Structure formats: C-alpha cells, structure tokens
Amino acid sequence: MIFAINEINNNPRLLPNITLGFHIFDNLYNSRTTYEATLDLLFKQKNNIPNYKCGRKDVFSVTGGLTSEYSMQMASILSNFKIPQITFDSFEATVSDKSDFPFSYWTAPRETIHHVGIIQLLLHFRWTWVGLIVSDDDAGESFAQKLSSLFIHNNICIAFLIREIVTHFLLNNYWKPECTERIMELMQILISSNASVIILKADALLSNSLTYLMEINEIKKNTNVGKVWIMPLQWYFSTFLKGELIGRNIFFGAFSFSVHTDTVPGFHDFLLNVKFDKTLSMFLCFFWRLALLRCENCREEYLEDLPAKVFEMDMSGESYSIYNGVYAVAHALHAIYFSRPKAMLHKVNVEPVNVHPWQLHAFLENIHFNNGAAQEFFFEKKDLSIGYDIINWVTFPNETYLKVLVGRVSSSQNFSIIKDAIVWNTRLKQVPPHSICVESCHIGxxxxxxxxxxxxxxxxxxxxxxxxxxxxxxxxxxxxxxxxxxxxxxxxxxxKVISFLSYQEPLGIVLVSVALSFTVITCFVIQTFLKNWNTPIVKANNQNLSCVLLIAILLCYLSCLLFIGKPGKLSCLLRQMTFGIIFSVAVSCVLAKTILVVLAFLATKPGNRIRTWLGQKVATSIAFFCSLQQVCICIAWLLSSPPFPDVDMHSQTGKIILECNEGSITMFYCVLGYMGFLAMISFTVAFLARKLPDTFNEAKFITFSMLVFCSVWISFIPGYLSTKGKYIVAVELFAILASNTGLLACIFLPKCYIIIFRADFNTKMPSS
Structure with missing residues (x-):
C-alpha cells in the first residue's frame, strides 16, 4: 500500500497537487480488535460513536481485512458512513450476499473462479476420486457444498469429507489430550484411502495444527502420507520459531491458487530503500526482530538477505490486490476532480475541492485503468477482473521453498497449465498420480x-x-x-464393404463360365438333334417336345446371368420369374414325354382306343397347361408383392449386402413348390414306366433326371435358409445349374451318344 501511494503521489498526471496519506491498523486476528480498530480509524480522539459525525477523520476509503469474516465485521461499521471498502480477500457467500455490502469492492478474483480452477485442475489430470478436509464452520460448509455441486456436474466424487475445527485440538493454546487419538483417525483415513488428491479448506491456525500433528504422527508411526494437496487460497508455508517449515515433506509438490500478479517495476528497489521512520517502526521493527531472532535495533541491510519463507522480495497476491485497490481509489478521485468544468481548464494545477467518500461509488463501479504493471483492470459487479495463478510448492532440505508458476485460471475461467514445470511429491508411487475409485475403463x-x-x-x-x-x-x-x-x-x-455377386470376383467368374459352357453344350445337342431330325431315335422321343425341352434348358442356363451383377429393379423382377417359368416349361415337357411313353405302351394292346391320344396336340396341351399354372403364380406374385432391390446391413458384419428382396417369400416357395410338384409327378410316372418294353424307352432316363432334380432342390432349401449375403445367390445358381445339367445329361446325352457313336442302334423305329 505504501509503495502504491508513493507511486501515485509522484505521478503528476494522476492526482496533481494532491497528496494521499494512510493509516495502518492491526486487528491481531481478533474480531473485537477489528471493530475497535475500525472505529479508531474513523474518529480522532477515540470517541467511538457510530452513526454520529463527532470529530471524524477525512477517510476516503478503507482497505481490509485479511479474511472475509474480518471484512464483513469492518463493513458493518463502514457502511453506516458509505465509505468505500476495498477488500483483497475473495468474497465467500456463506451467510451473506453481496447486496448486504453495497459499499464494498473486492480486488481479489471471484470465489467461483477458484472453484472452477480446482475442477479444471482435477479434470486435467483425470482425478475423479478426491478427499476433502474443511473447517467445521460456515466457510468450510459453504466451500464443501459448492464444490460438491460442481463435482456432481463434472463426474468427480468425494472419497471422504472430514470436518475439523481448531478447538478439537487446542484449548487456550494448549494441546488437548484427545487430539492424538483424533489425528490418528485422520491419518488412518488418509493412508488407507486410495484417493491421491486432498483438498484443504482451513484457516492458518487449523491447517498448521493439523500439519504439525500429522508430522508428529508420521515420526511416531514411521508412516508417510504421500498425497497431492490442493491448499487454501493465498496459502503460504508457516514456520516454527527456529525457521523450520511446517509440513515441508507433507506439502512438497502441493498446489495452491494465488491472485495473478505481474511484475511491478520499482517494487524491488522500494523494498531495498525502505526507511524505518516513526510511522513504520511499530510494525516493521517488531517483524524485523522476529524474523532475524535478534534483539538489536532495526537495521536495513538485512532485508534482501532474508529467505523467502521469512520475507519475499516479490509482490505477493494479497499485496498485488492491495496495490490495485489503492490505484482504483486514486483513479476514482482523479475522475471526480477532473469531472469539474474548472478543473478541465486547469489540468496542470487542480484546486482542492470538497469530496465525500460516498461520491466515489459512482466512479468506482465504472472504473477502468491500467496499473503500474500495465495490466488492465475494471470492476465487474464489484469484483476486479483478474484471475488466479496456479502455484506448485517445491521444498528443500535446508527448510526453504520455491514457488513455481505452473498455470493460470483467467477471469473468464480459461484454464492453462504447464505439466513439464510441475514437481511432484517424492512420496508418490507414480507421477502424475492416479486418483480414481477404480481403474479406468479401457477404450471399447x-x-x-x-x-x-x-x-x-x-x-x-x-x-x-x-x-x-x-x-x-x-x-x-x-x-x-x-x-x-x-x-x-x-x-x-x-x-462397411458393399457386397454382391459380381462378374469380376472368382465365384462369379466360375458360375458364369459354367453357365456359358453348358449353354454351348446345349446348343451342340440342339444342333445334333436338328441334323438328325428324321432318325428313329429322334422321332421316337417326340421331336417337338425334345426341341422345346432343349430350348428351355438353354434358356435356363442363360437365365443364370440375371442373378449375377449389381441387383437392379429390372433384374430383381425378372430373374426369379424367368427362371420359374422356364424351368416349369422344361419340367412340363418332361412330364408330357413321360405320359406319352405310358400312353404309347398302352396303345400297343389290341383294340385300345388310347392310340387316339398319341397325337402331338396332347403332348403340347400337357406342356402348355402345366406351364400356364406357373405363369399364373408368377403374375399373382407380381401383383401382390413383387421382388425389389434391397440393402441388408445386418446379416454380415462389415458388409452392406445388395440383394433382391423376394417381396413375398410365400410366393417364392410357391414357385419352387409347383416345380417340385411337377417333378414328383414326372418321377412317379417315369418310375412306374421304367420297365416298359420299348427300344427307345426313355422312362429310365427321365426317372434318373427327376431324381437328380428333386435331390438338388430339396437340399437347396436348408442351404438357402442357412446362407447369407451373396452366397445365397450362389447356392440358388448352383441348384439351377445342377438340376438343369441333370436334365440335359440324363435325357439327351445317351441319345447323342447313340446318334454320334452308335449309329447302328439308330436304324429302325421301335415296334408299334
């Protein structure tokens, strides 16, 4: 504060021709002394009469106190006189709201920024299982409640919550007998818990008491508390009378949050040149003798040589808040003086005017300035726009420490941290430590x-x-x-990979090759029959039906090509129906041929009129009528639920199957069932006529061909139901090719063998 006032008084542009002064009072960490000091600050002859102006001093603002509790006690008096109060501790909304302190301003960051900083620190290192030790008072309870609420929203859990108060351990500055048992219980909780991070919220007296007792217990029980500690706001190491750090090993690597500071030019030189005049001797000489443990008079040459644990040459967070608070008041006074019209004309030499403390409020609420470190400041809802620095505490065996700046939480709650700069406690089993209830779930x-x-x-x-x-x-x-x-x-x-039976893949190439090969063979058989059209063996087996059957077999082979390639609307409509109708024609022809064989045998008996049924019209009618039934089934299929191209994303993992949805699976099985019905009739009739005496009796060959046909399609059904993807198409194509080849091989290859290789058997017609 003295440094800031000296800077302001030496700045001719800020308050020219005006000198600021100050009074310093010490409350001795006592509430009664706080009230008395506040009243002494306001009245000249210690006639402390609140609400009356009896010899009041010219006090424009008051800076203090060190904690929220003392600040509220001061505000209860200062608010009566509407005197601006600059508080450098964070406001803790425990039992009051800021609206209860309309004349107070806070130069420390908002309490919520501290809470958010803790949460961000925990989340950064994935610490989701933490312990909480708080003071058993309103401040500790408020801190625990607010942090617990943030924990819930960020999936962080409290491993244990311990509430302590200094009276549990001390009574009239003496250790209580039961404190040993209580600290042992606390140590047992800390050691047994798998929470590696402990958040401490307690005042200096309570935290020092806990720390001292924990150190004693560690020595007695030969145990170590290896934890990461997150200390209270503005925390510093305390020392014993001989200079030993309290909790040097326990708090090694601890984190704390301190008001963000920038280097203020000239502050270091100011400390080196400070003069111990009468106004400061009451405070500085007492501290001097305590720090040096010497009874000699105040001397100035030792200040720079003091260790940091005794006196820091850098501006601390609290000092920086006080420094900014003094500058805020000075800029408010500047705004008041230079708002006068006369003053605007004579800026170089401002005449003193009567200013009342309450007049500063309108200017403080809208203050906006740059301090001596060139940092921009303004009050936002009576809080100064500033963030927190994250400090990592490193201790050394010679009872000294080093504050390492490892991160920051800005006023807009932006979080940053330098992981490589962090020094971890050597007691930790791993760094950075894990602080989780259970091991993390792996990816997947x-x-x-x-x-x-x-x-x-x-x-x-x-x-x-x-x-x-x-x-x-x-x-x-x-x-x-x-x-x-x-x-x-x-x-x-x-x-997923798009899958369908294509012409480019090996399976597709094999099936196409087989279909085309048998197409060529079928064409060769047709050519052979046409070339030997009038030979006995061709005539005996009904030339026209044989020709229609061969054409149907040929078209069945070609219809296989409709099943290969990317399914489209037209191909899906045609392939099952084309195959069903053509195959029905083929089986109908076989049935007609079988019936004709039976009729031909019966016609050989004398006087039998069945001879009149042996004409070409009967065979054609049987084939046409049986095929027409299949055509009707297919038309009904088209009208009710026709096949369509579909996409199957679930049958096979990793594949998108492009397929033809049959529309109505019932109609699909009706088509297959009707073909099976025709085949069974043909098989039955051919089986009964297999031993008929006829030179060119083909009933045996038809029986075998139908046996092959039925076997293939019966085995097709379970194969079709158990296969997925493009292999369903391959199974159906195999059934078509196998059954088709059975007809071709069993019925026509023996005839071709006789025509080509045994012409002597093809010399006469069977006897009539």
Whole structure:
C-alpha cells in the first residue's frame, strides 16, 4: 500500500497537487480488535460513536481485512458512513450476499473462479476420486457444498469429507489430550484411502495444527502420507520459531491458487530503500526482530538477505490486490476532480475541492485503468477482473521453498497449465498420480455404476455388437452408423464393404463360365438333334417336345446371368420369374414325354382306343397347361408383392449386402413348390414306366433326371435358409445349374451318344 501511494503521489498526471496519506491498523486476528480498530480509524480522539459525525477523520476509503469474516465485521461499521471498502480477500457467500455490502469492492478474483480452477485442475489430470478436509464452520460448509455441486456436474466424487475445527485440538493454546487419538483417525483415513488428491479448506491456525500433528504422527508411526494437496487460497508455508517449515515433506509438490500478479517495476528497489521512520517502526521493527531472532535495533541491510519463507522480495497476491485497490481509489478521485468544468481548464494545477467518500461509488463501479504493471483492470459487479495463478510448492532440505508458476485460471475461467514445470511429491508411487475409485475403463468399454456406491466407482463392460467407445471411462457406448461397423477392439467404426455377386470376383467368374459352357453344350445337342431330325431315335422321343425341352434348358442356363451383377429393379423382377417359368416349361415337357411313353405302351394292346391320344396336340396341351399354372403364380406374385432391390446391413458384419428382396417369400416357395410338384409327378410316372418294353424307352432316363432334380432342390432349401449375403445367390445358381445339367445329361446325352457313336442302334423305329 505504501509503495502504491508513493507511486501515485509522484505521478503528476494522476492526482496533481494532491497528496494521499494512510493509516495502518492491526486487528491481531481478533474480531473485537477489528471493530475497535475500525472505529479508531474513523474518529480522532477515540470517541467511538457510530452513526454520529463527532470529530471524524477525512477517510476516503478503507482497505481490509485479511479474511472475509474480518471484512464483513469492518463493513458493518463502514457502511453506516458509505465509505468505500476495498477488500483483497475473495468474497465467500456463506451467510451473506453481496447486496448486504453495497459499499464494498473486492480486488481479489471471484470465489467461483477458484472453484472452477480446482475442477479444471482435477479434470486435467483425470482425478475423479478426491478427499476433502474443511473447517467445521460456515466457510468450510459453504466451500464443501459448492464444490460438491460442481463435482456432481463434472463426474468427480468425494472419497471422504472430514470436518475439523481448531478447538478439537487446542484449548487456550494448549494441546488437548484427545487430539492424538483424533489425528490418528485422520491419518488412518488418509493412508488407507486410495484417493491421491486432498483438498484443504482451513484457516492458518487449523491447517498448521493439523500439519504439525500429522508430522508428529508420521515420526511416531514411521508412516508417510504421500498425497497431492490442493491448499487454501493465498496459502503460504508457516514456520516454527527456529525457521523450520511446517509440513515441508507433507506439502512438497502441493498446489495452491494465488491472485495473478505481474511484475511491478520499482517494487524491488522500494523494498531495498525502505526507511524505518516513526510511522513504520511499530510494525516493521517488531517483524524485523522476529524474523532475524535478534534483539538489536532495526537495521536495513538485512532485508534482501532474508529467505523467502521469512520475507519475499516479490509482490505477493494479497499485496498485488492491495496495490490495485489503492490505484482504483486514486483513479476514482482523479475522475471526480477532473469531472469539474474548472478543473478541465486547469489540468496542470487542480484546486482542492470538497469530496465525500460516498461520491466515489459512482466512479468506482465504472472504473477502468491500467496499473503500474500495465495490466488492465475494471470492476465487474464489484469484483476486479483478474484471475488466479496456479502455484506448485517445491521444498528443500535446508527448510526453504520455491514457488513455481505452473498455470493460470483467467477471469473468464480459461484454464492453462504447464505439466513439464510441475514437481511432484517424492512420496508418490507414480507421477502424475492416479486418483480414481477404480481403474479406468479401457477404450471399447463402458461404465456400469455399482449399486449403492458413488458414480466414480463402477464396473467395466465391453461394448456390445455394433457399438463402440473411443475414449476411456465412457459413460455409454455409441452405435456405429448404419453403413459402418466396429473394429475388433470396438474403439472406432469402419466403413462397411458393399457386397454382391459380381462378374469380376472368382465365384462369379466360375458360375458364369459354367453357365456359358453348358449353354454351348446345349446348343451342340440342339444342333445334333436338328441334323438328325428324321432318325428313329429322334422321332421316337417326340421331336417337338425334345426341341422345346432343349430350348428351355438353354434358356435356363442363360437365365443364370440375371442373378449375377449389381441387383437392379429390372433384374430383381425378372430373374426369379424367368427362371420359374422356364424351368416349369422344361419340367412340363418332361412330364408330357413321360405320359406319352405310358400312353404309347398302352396303345400297343389290341383294340385300345388310347392310340387316339398319341397325337402331338396332347403332348403340347400337357406342356402348355402345366406351364400356364406357373405363369399364373408368377403374375399373382407380381401383383401382390413383387421382388425389389434391397440393402441388408445386418446379416454380415462389415458388409452392406445388395440383394433382391423376394417381396413375398410365400410366393417364392410357391414357385419352387409347383416345380417340385411337377417333378414328383414326372418321377412317379417315369418310375412306374421304367420297365416298359420299348427300344427307345426313355422312362429310365427321365426317372434318373427327376431324381437328380428333386435331390438338388430339396437340399437347396436348408442351404438357402442357412446362407447369407451373396452366397445365397450362389447356392440358388448352383441348384439351377445342377438340376438343369441333370436334365440335359440324363435325357439327351445317351441319345447323342447313340446318334454320334452308335449309329447302328439308330436304324429302325421301335415296334408299334
């Protein structure tokens, strides 16, 4: 404060021709002394009469106190006189609201920034399981409640909450007998807990008492408390009379939050040149003798040589807040003086005017200035716009310490930290330590909260099918998009591969090659029959039906090409129906041929009129009528629920199957069932006529061909139902090719063999 006032008085542009003065009072950390000192500050002859102006001093503002409790006690008096009070401690909304202190201004950051800074620090290192030790009073309870609320919103849990008060350990400055047992219970909690981070909220007396007793207990029990401590606001190491740090090993590597400071030019030189005049001797000489443990008179040459634990040459957070508070008042006075019209004309020499303390409020609320460190400041809802520095405390065996700046929380709650600058406690088992209730769930897993336990205590379960988690401790797994699927570890989604039976893949090439090869063979058989059209063996087996059957077989082979390639609307409509109708024509022809064989045998008996049924019209009518039934079934299929191209994303992992949806599976099985019905009739009739005496009796060959046909399609059904993707198409194509080849091989290849290789068997017609 003295340094700031000297700077202001020496600045001709700020308050020219005006000199600021100051009074300093010490409350001795006592509430009664606080009230008395506040009244002594206001009245000249110690006639402390509140609410009356009896010889009052010219006090424009008051700076203090060190804690919120003392600040509120001072404000209860100062508010009666509307005197601006500059408070350099954070406002703690325990039992009061800021509206209860309309004439108070806070130069320390808002309390919420400190809370957010703690949360950000915990989240940065993934510390979700922390211990909390607070003072058993309004301030400690308020701190615990507000932090607990933030913990819930950020998935952080409290491992234990301990409330302590100094009277648990001290009575009239003497240790109580039961303090040993109480500190042992506290130590047991700290050692047994798997929480590696402890947040402490207590005043200096309580924290020093706890620390001292913990150190004694460590020595007695030969145990170590290896934890990361987050200390109270504006915390500093305390020392014993001989200079030993209290809690040097316990708080090694601890974190604390201090008001953000910038280097103020000239402050170091000011401390080196400070003069011990009569106004300062009461304070400085007492401190001097205590710091040096000497009884000699005040001397100035030792100041720079004092260790930091005794006296810091850098401006502390509290000092920086006081410095800014003094400058805020000075700028408010500047605004008042230079707001007068006369003063505006004579800025160089401002005449003193009567200013009352209450007049400063309108200017303080809108103050905006740069301090001596060129840092911009303004009050935002009576809080100065400033953030916190994050300090890492490093201690040394020679009972000294080093404050390492490792991060910052700005007034806008932006968080930053330098991990490489942090020095961790050597007692920790790993650095940075883990402070979690259970081990983190790996990528590809999600959390399941254990019943009756905090949210941070959970089990891990692997993500189910088609679900992933790409971060540790995921609250739930995320479903992959429809065109993606999870990888083996379920930590990211992979695009699915489009799958259909194409002409380019080996299976497609083989099937096309087989179909085209048998197409060529069928053409060769047709050519052979046409070339030997009038030979006995061709005539005996009904030339026209054989020709229609061969054409149907040829078209069946070609219809296989409709099943290969990317499914389209037209190909899906044509392929099943084309195959069903053509195959029905083929089987109908076989049935007609079989019936004709039976009729031909019966016609050989004398006087039998069945001979009249052996004409070409009967065979054609049978084939046409049987084929027409299949055409009607297919038309009904088209009208009711026709096939259409579809996409199957679920049958096969990692694949998008392009397929033809049959529309109505019932109609599809009706088509197959009708073909099977025709085949069974043909098989039955051919089986009964297999031993008929006829030179060119083909009933045996038809029986075998129908046996092959039925076997193939019966085995097709379970294969079709158990196969997925493009292999369904391959199974159906195999059935078509196999059954078609059975007809071709069993019925026509023996005839071709006779025509080509055994012409002597093809010399006469069978006897009529």
């Amino acid at each position: 897993q999600s959390k399941i909260v254990q019943e009756g336990k905090p949210l941070c205590c959970y089990d891990c379960t692997a993500c189910s099918e088609n679900m992933i988690s790409n971060e540790k401790d995921a609250t739930h797994c995320v479903k992959c998009p429809g065109d993606h699927y999870p990888n083996e570890n379920h930590d990211h989604c992979i695009p």
